Amino acid sequence: MTSDTAVYLARKIGGAVVSFAVLLVIGFVIFSLIPANPLETLTRGRAVSAAQLAFLRQELGLNQPVLERFWSFAWNTLHGNLGYSWQFQTPVATLIGQRLWPTLLLTGSAMIVSLIAGLWLGVRSGWRPGSPLDRVATGVSLTFWSVPTFWLGLILLSLLAVGVGPVPALFPAGGMSTPGTPGGLAPSHILDVARHLVLPCLTLSLVIFAQYVTIMRSSVIDELGSPYLLTARAKGLRDAQVRRDHAVPNALLPTVTVIFLQLGGLVTGAITVETVFSWPGLGYLTYQALQIPDLPLLEGTFIVFSASVIVMNTLADIVYRYLDPRVRRQ
Amino acid sequence: MTAVVAGAPSRLEPVRRFGRQFATIPGGVAGLVILVAVTALALASPLFIHSSDLSVVNASGPSLSPPSWRYWLGTDQPGRSVLLLVIWGARPSLAIGVIATLCTVCIGAVIGLLAGHLGGLSGRALMAVTDWFIALPQLPLAIALAAVLGQGDASITIAIAVTSWTTTARIVRAQTLAVEARPFVERAHALGAGHRQVVLRHVLPNVAPLILVSSTLTVASAILSETTLAFLGLGNPTDVSWGAMLNQAVGQGAVTRGAWWYLLPPGVAILLVVLGFTLCGRAIEAVLNPRAVR
Numbered sequence: 001m002t003s004d005t006a007v008y009l010a011r012k013i014g015g016a017v018v019s020f021a022v023l024l025v026i027g028f029v030i031f032s033l034i035p036a037n038p039l040e041t042l043t044r045g046r047a048v049s050a051a052q053l054a055f056l057r058q059e060l061g062l063n064q065p066v067l068e069r070f071w072s073f074a075w076n077t078l079h080g081n082l083g084y085s086w087q088f089q090t091p092v093a094t095l096i097g098q099r100l101w102p103t104l105l106l107t108g109s110a111m112i113v114s115l116i117a118g119l120w121l122g123v124r125s126g127w128r129p130g131s132p133l134d135r136v137a138t139g140v141s142l143t144f145w146s147v148p149t150f151w152l153g154l155i156l157l158s159l160l161a162v163g164v165g166p167v168p169a170l171f172p173a174g175g176m177s178t179p180g181t182p183g184g185l186a187p188s189h190i191l192d193v194a195r196h197l198v199l200p201c202l203t204l205s206l207v208i209f210a211q212y213v214t215i216m217r218s219s220v221i222d223e224l225g226s227p228y229l230l231t232a233r234a235k236g237l238r239d240a241q242v243r244r245d246h247a248v249p250n251a252l253l254p255t256v257t258v259i260f261l262q263l264g265g266l267v268t269g270a271i272t273v274e275t276v277f278s279w280p281g282l283g284y285l286t287y288q289a290l291q292i293p294d295l296p297l298l299e300g301t302f303i304v305f306s307a308s309v310i311v312m313n314t315l316a317d318i319v320y321r322y323l324d325p326r327v328r329r330q
Numbered sequence: 331m332t333a334v335v336a337g338a339p340s341r342l343e344p345v346r347r348f349g350r351q352f353a354t355i356p357g358g359v360a361g362l363v364i365l366v367a368v369t370a371l372a373l374a375s376p377l378f379i380h381s382s383d384l385s386v387v388n389a390s391g392p393s394l395s396p397p398s399w400r401y402w403l404g405t406d407q408p409g410r411s412v413l414l415l416v417i418w419g420a421r422p423s424l425a426i427g428v429i430a431t432l433c434t435v436c437i438g439a440v441i442g443l444l445a446g447h448l449g450g451l452s453g454r455a456l457m458a459v460t461d462w463f464i465a466l467p468q469l470p471l472a473i474a475l476a477a478v479l480g481q482g483d484a485s486i487t488i489a490i491a492v493t494s495w496t497t498t499a500r501i502v503r504a505q506t507l508a509v510e511a512r513p514f515v516e517r518a519h520a521l522g523a524g525h526r527q528v529v530l531r532h533v534l535p536n537v538a539p540l541i542l543v544s545s546t547l548t549v550a551s552a553i554l555s556e557t558t559l560a561f562l563g564l565g566n567p568t569d570v571s572w573g574a575m576l577n578q579a580v581g582q583g584a585v586t587r588g589a590w591w592y593l594l595p596p597g598v599a600i601l602l603v604v605l606g607f608t609l610c611g612r613a614i615e616a617v618l619n620p621r622a623v624r
Contacts, residue, residue, distance in 0.1 A: 019462055027474075034478045146550070146604040148557050151576060151597035158585045158593060173586070264467035271469055272558055276580075286473060290562060293477045305470040313465050 008321060016314040023306050024074050031299040032069060077303065083296035087289065092300035095285060100304075102176055103281030105193075107270050110201045114209035119255070122216025126251070127243055129221055137213055144210035149269050153203040153276035161199060171199050174278035200277040204269045211265065215258045219251035226250075253324050260316030267305050351617045358613020364606035368599075372420035383414045384570055394582070397591050404591035407582040415570055416595045422571035423603070426487055427553035433491035434552065435545045438498025443537070445499070446506025447529050460499045468493040472555065476564040483566050490555045498544045502537055509536045539618045546611035550604045557600050572596040 048056075057063055064072075076082070082092035125134035144152075161173040172178065177192045223229065224247075232242045267283075274283030282301055289297035352358055382388045391401055391409035398404070403412040445456040472489035479485035509515065510533060518532050559565065560573025567574075575596045579585070584592040 019465070022462060023466075026471075030474050030478055142605070142608065143601070146554075146601050146608060148554055148561070148573075148597065148600055150558060150561050151593075151600065154576065154580065154585060154593050155597065158588060158590060162586055162588055261464070264465070264469075267467040268469035268558075271473070272561070275562065286470065287562060290473060290477055290564070295478070298474055298477055302470045302474045305467050309465060309467050 005321075009318065012314050012317045016310055019310045020307060023303065023310065024077060025070075027077075027299055027303050027306075028070050028073050030302075031295055032073065033066070035295065082300040082303070085289075085294055085297040085300075087292050087294040087297065092297050095297065096282065096300055096304055099280060099282045099285045102279060103270055103274070103283060106197065106200055106204065106274065106279055106281060107266050109197065110204035110208065110269075111266065113201065114205040114212055115259075117205070118209040118212025119216050119252075122213045122255075123220055123243065123248055123251070125213070126217035126220030126224075127247070129217075129224075134217075137217070141210035141213040144206050145214070147207070148272075149203065149207045150272040150276050152206060153200070153273050156199055156203055157276060172196050176280050196279075200273050200279050203276070204266075204273045207269055208262075208266060211262060212255075212259065215255050216251065219254045220247060222254075223247045223251050253320075256320065256323060257316070260313060263312045264309050267309060348617055352613055355613040355616055357609045358616070361606040361609030361613065364602055365610060368420055368603055368606070369424065371417055372424055375417050375421065379414050379418055383411065384418055386410070394584070394587065394589050394592070396589075403595050404589070406578070406584075406592055412592055412595055415575055416572070416599050418570050419572040419575055419596060420599065420603070422483065422566075422569050423553055423556060423573070423600070426483055426490075426556045426571075427549050427603075430487045430490035430494075430552040430556065431545050431549045433487065434495045434548050435498055435541060437491060438495035438544075439502050439537075439541055441495070442499040442502025443506055443529055443533065446503040447510065447525065447533065456499075457503065460496050460503075463493075464496045464500075466493075468555070469558065472559060473562065473564070476559055481564055481567060483569070486556060486559050486564060489559065489564075490552050494548060494551060494555070498541065498548065501540055501544050505537045505540050506533055509533050543611055543615045543618060546607055546614060550607035550611065553600065553604055553607070572600050 080093050082096070084090070085092050085095055088095060121137050125131070125137040128134060157173060161171045172195060174196075176196050177189065178196075226247075229242055229246055232246045237245075270281065271283035271286055273279065274281045275287040278284060282304065286298065286301045286305075288294075289301065352362075386408045391405040391411060393409050394405060394407045395401065396404050401411045401413065403416065405411060406415065441456055441460065445453045445460070447453075448456075472493045475489040475492060476485045479488060510528075515528060515532055518528055523532075556565075556571070557573035557576070560569075560571050561577045563577055565571060565574045565577075573596075576593070579589070579592045579596075582592075583589075
């Protein structure tokens with residue numbers, strides 16, 4: 001590792017640390033300063049005596065100065081102590097730990113499916129802009145971009161899981177596994193989860209797939225007039241070889257940046273899709289917290305979602321350096 | 331007086347040229363037709379929809395029945411006409427979309443102009459804030475804000491504005507830098523123009539077309555965010571909007587009972603309006619900045 005790389009890494013990681021600090025400030029402002037009277041929300045619909053209110057105020061640290069409250073909030077968050085959920089009567093960190101894996105499974109599989117399909121279609125349609133395939137691809141991706149994710153999920157759900165008219169119910173309507181079946185790594189359980197995964201994964205994939213097609217298409221079009229493609233053709237390479245070996249690697253660079261920048265969109269999709277399909281992940285947890293509203297739980301999911309995006313963006317910067325020789329040389 | 335005006339090129343000439351070029355783009359015209367039709371319907375709806383048609387208590391139709399001659403798009407569970415609900419739902423969705431976009435564009439334009447004009451340390455600091463907001467996932471932030479501010483249209487509008495001004499800010503800053511590098515701005519400086527004069531009289535008019543393009547596209551995403559937040563239950567509970575309709579449809583078991591006539595119309599309406607704004611935005615972009623669109 002050269003000193004250059006070390007400086008680059010230190011800068012990026014330092015930037016991420018600053019981002020996380022700002023995130024803590026914003027989380028504190030939203031959840032601790034904006035709610036005018038958290039005690040009222042907490043004790044809504046119950047008779048509470050003045051002594052109990054005073055106890056709660058003491059318990060939540062509401063009578064301390066703002067700065068002190070912020071430090072104790074930051075200290076607790078950094079130690080994984082995200083508070084106590086009002087609704088589940090469980091530590092928020094435990095809840096998030098339980099719900100993390102389903103979300104990773106859903107977003108990860110959707111990302112792989114849409115990356116493969118989206119990049120393939122984007123390259124094909126960008127290579128011959130204006131061709132019938134390109135028109136269909138552009139129209140389809142524009143339509144999927146305009147559709148609210150949750151509505152697409154609802155339609156797929158009523159079409160394929162409930163069955164309309166002659167279409168039988170093909171997939172389970174919600175959840176992650178059939179209740180009462182043995183869990184663990186038994187093959188039957190894995191198959192069961194996979195069957196439950198199909199519809200939410202399809203919904204999420206269709207929406208992000210549309211974005212990938214658009215980005216890849218425009219990056220390929222940007223490369224079309226480049227002299228190096230002319231050179232490659234002049235060498236006598238076949239069209240498919242020029243595309244695969246010369247145009248695509250260059251067009252991939254801007255695409256990678258945009259894909260990582262849009263990870264926030266993946267989180268958004270996960271929240272709505274998990275809500276529609278009752279997929280027991282972080283998104284559904286956010287929805288459940290929203291119904292109360294369970295502020296400590298909402299705060300926890302907000303911080304986890306945002307922190308994961310910060311981490312992924314930092315990783316993207318680091319990966320990018322290895323992908324693009326020009327950035328390495330700077 | 332009139333003779334002088336006739337000799338000089340009309341002030342309306344650029345607008346007419348813009349209109350003529352816009353009319354040559356089929357997608358843009360289609361988008362404009364959709365938007366005009368939906369807006370007209372939304373504005374005219376109080377003429378033929380009464381509050382009794384939208385009230386859960388006074389509903390007289392059959393419960394969750396499929397389309398018929400009397401109810402073209404069927405009814406929901408309390409027996410309201412889905413057709414009337416969808417038409418009425420355009421009002422809050424469009425209103426929140428447009429108001430949130432106005433807020434978004436104002437915040438974005440001010441920050442972009444300042445960052446581009448001031449440059450230096452303050453400009454860099456403003457851009458650092460923008461970059462930071464771009465990286466933040468929008469929906470969790472919007473949910474957090476809306477949940478803390480309480481249910482209602484105002485908190486949804488604020489949540490959308492706070493989370494989506496970044497794109498406008500970046501575009502405006504880039505354009506401001508490009509405009510300020512041109513000689514006429516330097517001339518204005520040399521003639522003694524202050525910051526205010528340069529920004530308002532020279533930079534803003536040249537940045538305005540881009541702000542227009544970006545705001546058309548912002549309306550589309552603002553409407554999508556509005557419906558998502560309303561679907562998650564953050565909207566005004568008594569309002570009839572497209573997102574709230576879908577929320578109620580799920581609550582009333584429209585999915586398990588196969589009530590496609592209740593699920594399809596609000597989604598198709600959202601799709602049409604968002605598509606309309608996106609197509610219009612692209613067409614305006616193609617006219618104003620032909621190199622950016624391929």
